[in-house]
Amino acid sequence: MQTVNTLRMLRTALAQLRDGNATIALVPTMGALHEGHLTLVRRARAEADHVVASIFVNPKQFGPSEDLDAYPRQLAEDAAMLEAEGVALLWAPDAGTMYPPGFATSIAVAGVSEGLCGAARPGHFDGVATVVCKLFNQVAPDMAFFGEKDFQQLAVIRAMARDLDLTAPHVDAIIGVPTVREADGLAMSSRNRYLTPEQRAAAAILPEVLATAAQTIAAGHQPVWLAKSVVEDELELAGFRIDYIEVVDSGTLAPIGALSDRPARILVAARIGTTRLIDNMAIERGT
Numbered sequence: 001m002q003t004v005n006t007l008r009m010l011r012t013a014l015a016q017l018r019d020g021n022a023t024i025a026l027v028p029t030m031g032a033l034h035e036g037h038l039t040l041v042r043r044a045r046a047e048a049d050h051v052v053a054s055i056f057v058n059p060k061q062f063g064p065s066e067d068l069d070a071y072p073r074q075l076a077e078d079a080a081m082l083e084a085e086g087v088a089l090l091w092a093p094d095a096g097t098m099y100p101p102g103f104a105t106s107i108a109v110a111g112v113s114e115g116l117c118g119a120a121r122p123g124h125f126d127g128v129a130t131v132v133c134k135l136f137n138q139v140a141p142d143m144a145f146f147g148e149k150d151f152q153q154l155a156v157i158r159a160m161a162r163d164l165d166l167t168a169p170h171v172d173a174i175i176g177v178p179t180v181r182e183a184d185g186l187a188m189s190s191r192n193r194y195l196t197p198e199q200r201a202a203a204a205i206l207p208e209v210l211a212t213a214a215q216t217i218a219a220g221h222q223p224v225w226l227a228k229s230v231v232e233d234e235l236e237l238a239g240f241r242i243d244y245i246e247v248v249d250s251g252t253l254a255p256i257g258a259l260s261d262r263p264a265r266i267l268v269a270a271r272i273g274t275t276r277l278i279d280n281m282a283i284e285r286g287t
């Protein structure tokens with residue numbers, strides 16, 4: 001695996017990889033890799049000739065009260081993991097390369113970026129859309145892979161690609177990969193490392209109550225408002241402070257009060273101690 005950190009080196013390395021018609025898949029990350037990221041890489045390897053991974057801790061998606069400096073950075077360890085998974089090229093620019101002096105452009109995706117995490121983290125999805133658009137333009141991949149754990153992020157990136165008529169990758173080649181979970185169901189996240197042993201034990205209730213709510217709503221046993229209120233009560237009892245619990249149309253992310261024939265999803269963001277966890281699950285009729 002080659003690691004590059006300038007645009008010139010990236011272009012040269014990509015030209016070598018392309019070598020005619022070879023396909024390239026991009027797996028964008030901020031590092032601090034775990035099994036969830038490695039699952040994206042494995043899926044990408046199965047679909048494309050070469051996998052390019054990026055590691056860039058994007059300052060533009062951190063709010064003023066969010067600690068950019070404290071975000072875990074472990075480039076050597078991450079690079080070893082990517083190499084072991086067969087990644088061909090690691091793109092690891094620094095902030096000056098990504099946002100040189102005079103950088104003045106921001107991409108704002110209205111609608112899907114506004115509620116849920118967008119309401120709690122103003123500007124976050126503008127930062128995500130801007131950096132992902134840049135990564136797409138820099139690498140020009142045939143396809144790109146993102147985790148469904150960040151379900152709203154995936155919707156924002158797809159909307160951006162659709163609205164801006166991106167071709168590398170085309171919106172249909174932006175692939176969402178199901179959330180990878182720990183043995184007790186907790187969604188894998190770089191943030192889980194911040195949990196104390198007690199908080200980590202308590203956090204297992206999050207996927208449990210979410211799955212129960214999804215099944216209860218799908219089966220028609222409880223209306224959406226009641227299922228949401230049960231999730232809220234159970235999480236608060238376990239020591240969480242709720243940011244939001246919402247049932248949404250999976251395509252538009254608009255909140256819904258009842259199921260229709262369109263796919264629906266339940267999403268939650270909640271804090272335990274100082275750590276903010278998010279999770280989401282499909283509400284599948286007939287489950």
Ligand code: PAF
Pocket residue numbers: 028029030031056058061128131132150153
């Ligand atoms: O999900 C992430 O790790 C980041 O938000 C992403 C997509 C790499 C953009 O910085």
